[in-house]
Amino acid sequence: MSPRVPGAGRPRRDTLTGYAFVGPSLIGVVGFLLVPVIVVIGISLFRWDLVSPARFLGLDNYRVILTDPAFGRSLLVTALFVLLVVPVEIALGLFLAVLLHRRLPGSVAFRVIFALPWISAPLALGVVWKWIFDPSDGALNALTGHRVEWLSSPALALPSVAAVSIWMHVGYVALFYLAGLAGIPEQYHEAARIDGASSRQALWRITLPLLRPTTFFVLTTNVITTVQTFDTVYAMTQGGPAGRTDVVASLIYKEAFTSFRMGRAASMSVVLFVLLVAVTLAQQQYFRQRITYEIG
Amino acid sequence: MKKNFLTYVFLTVAAVLTLAPYLLSVQTSLKTPQQFAQQSPLAPPSPLSGHSYAELVVGEHTLVPPLVITLQVVIVIVIGELVCLALAAYAFARLRFPGRDLLFWVYLATLMVPFVAIMVPRFAMLSELGLRDTFWGIVLPAMFGSPYTVFLLREFFRAIPEDLLDAARLDGAGHLRALWHVVLPLSRPILSTLLIITAVTRWNDFLWPLIITSGERWRVLTAEPVQRQLDARHGRDHSGHPAAAGALRDLPEAHRPIHHHHRNEVRPS
Numbered sequence: 001m002s003p004r005v006p007g008a009g010r011p012r013r014d015t016l017t018g019y020a021f022v023g024p025s026l027i028g029v030v031g032f033l034l035v036p037v038i039v040v041i042g043i044s045l046f047r048w049d050l051v052s053p054a055r056f057l058g059l060d061n062y063r064v065i066l067t068d069p070a071f072g073r074s075l076l077v078t079a080l081f082v083l084l085v086v087p088v089e090i091a092l093g094l095f096l097a098v099l100l101h102r103r104l105p106g107s108v109a110f111r112v113i114f115a116l117p118w119i120s121a122p123l124a125l126g127v128v129w130k131w132i133f134d135p136s137d138g139a140l141n142a143l144t145g146h147r148v149e150w151l152s153s154p155a156l157a158l159p160s161v162a163a164v165s166i167w168m169h170v171g172y173v174a175l176f177y178l179a180g181l182a183g184i185p186e187q188y189h190e191a192a193r194i195d196g197a198s199s200r201q202a203l204w205r206i207t208l209p210l211l212r213p214t215t216f217f218v219l220t221t222n223v224i225t226t227v228q229t230f231d232t233v234y235a236m237t238q239g240g241p242a243g244r245t246d247v248v249a250s251l252i253y254k255e256a257f258t259s260f261r262m263g264r265a266a267s268m269s270v271v272l273f274v275l276l277v278a279v280t281l282a283q284q285q286y287f288r289q290r291i292t293y294e295i296g
Numbered sequence: 297m298k299k300n301f302l303t304y305v306f307l308t309v310a311a312v313l314t315l316a317p318y319l320l321s322v323q324t325s326l327k328t329p330q331q332f333a334q335q336s337p338l339a340p341p342s343p344l345s346g347h348s349y350a351e352l353v354v355g356e357h358t359l360v361p362p363l364v365i366t367l368q369v370v371i372v373i374v375i376g377e378l379v380c381l382a383l384a385a386y387a388f389a390r391l392r393f394p395g396r397d398l399l400f401w402v403y404l405a406t407l408m409v410p411f412v413a414i415m416v417p418r419f420a421m422l423s424e425l426g427l428r429d430t431f432w433g434i435v436l437p438a439m440f441g442s443p444y445t446v447f448l449l450r451e452f453f454r455a456i457p458e459d460l461l462d463a464a465r466l467d468g469a470g471h472l473r474a475l476w477h478v479v480l481p482l483s484r485p486i487l488s489t490l491l492i493i494t495a496v497t498r499w500n501d502f503l504w505p506l507i508i509t510s511g512e513r514w515r516v517l518t519a520e521p522v523q524r525q526l527d528a529r530h531g532r533d534h535s536g537h538p539a540a541a542g543a544l545r546d547l548p549e550a551h552r553p554i555h556h557h558h559r560n561e562v563r564p565s
Contacts, residue, residue, distance in 0.1 A: 013392050015394060024384070096310060119496050124518065253507075269413040
């Protein structure tokens with residue numbers, strides 16, 4: 001590419017090939033990720049119902065949603081949902097991974113079973129669970145013999161949906177921890193045994209600290225996906241009763257595609273985006289200080 | 297070995313809890329509609345009936361068209377995604393061009409863009425392109441791949457020894473041939489993982505097809521069960537859907553059924 005220094009040991013450049021190779025993928029990243037981020041900010045400044053022409057409002061949508069109890073409640077419901085789901089699925093996933101890591105006969109079969117909910121459609125699982133939770137025709141009440149309104153009681157609806165979400169993701173978390181456990185050199189545990197550490201001590205002092213990178217990955221990705229939960233809620237409660245399970249994805253969907261308030265939905269999207277970036281960066285900051293690859 | 301015994305106990309309990317909803321669904325699918333309506337949901341099917349499955353194939357609301365559409369969507373997206381992904385990952389891992397690191401930084405930054413936050417503008421953009429309720433409307437946003445998979449594959453490509461590629465180049469192979477004959481065959485494990493992940497994700501996708509399509513023409517498989525449940529409920533009672541009460545409480549009463557029947561069917565001028 002640079003005729004002035006022919007073959008003078010400079011690294012070869014592949015400018016044309018480089019752009020040609022990145023090109024197709026870049027269309028997707030720019031067209032369907034970057035541009036939408038700019039467009040969503042644009043839409044959030046307008047009043048737009050898809051039918052009549054959009055009207056410029058400035059920051060009015062933000063003023064409206066930030067004082068709208070439905071949006072505030074939705075953020076709260078989402079936060080509560082994440083707090084109910086993520087710690088439990090990480091703890092249970094880690095527990096299952098430790099059990100599977102013992103590699104007793106039959107472990108592979110268990111691994112396949114635990115991966116099932118992860119490869120099934122969340123929407124379909126939500127539909128099945130909704131029927132299991134049904135107060136009169138549901139399997140759960142038939143099993144216990146009590147009539148419990150799992151999904152229409154304000155107190156039980158969110159924990160019920162959260163339980164289903166945990167059920168869906170535990171196996172997935174376990175598979176990641178299993179990979180993390182496989183990456184810990186056996187010598188560390190041997191050394192601990194020789195020094196007289198019990199297996200519980202080895203777990204807390206060696207295994208868990210060395211799993212921090214896995215935990216970081218699982219935590220950040222699970223927070224992001226759990227904040228965006230839609231399918232499960234849509235199938236099970238559609239946000240009810242009285243908004244008790246109206247997570248922010250569900251609210252944005254309804255604002256945009258059943259109430260046709262695109263501007264308001266867009267401004268909610270922007271607020272959600274900013275909050276999610278903040279949470280992700282905070283987690284990154286927290287773990288960057290704590291991830292150690294050596295036993296200290 | 298008390299410890300092994302306990303391990304099995306815990307694993308078995310977890311496996312039973314995991315499998316129960318599947319077994320229950322299979323068992324119920326083999327019941328006659330009469331038994332389903334009359335007996336406990338836990339009762340074993342008697343007589344065994346293939347009625348439900350026959351309905352799915354030849355019934356009035358057959359699942360065959362949505363199945364065909366979903367297969368087409370998955371195949372087109374997965375092929376597009378894997379091609380774009382392999383090329384981009386190779387470029388980021390193995391080629392030198394100005395702006396490469398800046399571009400890669402952009403890719404990393406877009407990892408943080410949540411789908412829920414950009415579904416409204418994506419819908420607006422694809423509507424502008426006239427792609428609402430079309431096959432390409434469903435497929436286009438996903439078929440160029442995601443930065444996440446590019447990132448994963450790039451890490452893998454970087455670990456391939458430079459010598460192998462140098463040897464290929466000495467033999468006169470261009471980058472495309474080096475990618476096809478050297479890099480990809482060495483990357484089979486990660487490629488099959490990525491293939492499974494993308495295919496499963498697209499097969500299970502619900503929200504985007506729900507937004508961009510309306511009515512039955514392009515209805516995908518995941519939209520079927522919920523549509524049926526809504527249809528069935530709508531005939532009986534509305535009380536199961538206080539859902540709309542929160543966000544839609546300030547709408548006129550007349551608007552509520554939109555959610556069940558005419559989803560997305562408002563057309564712009």
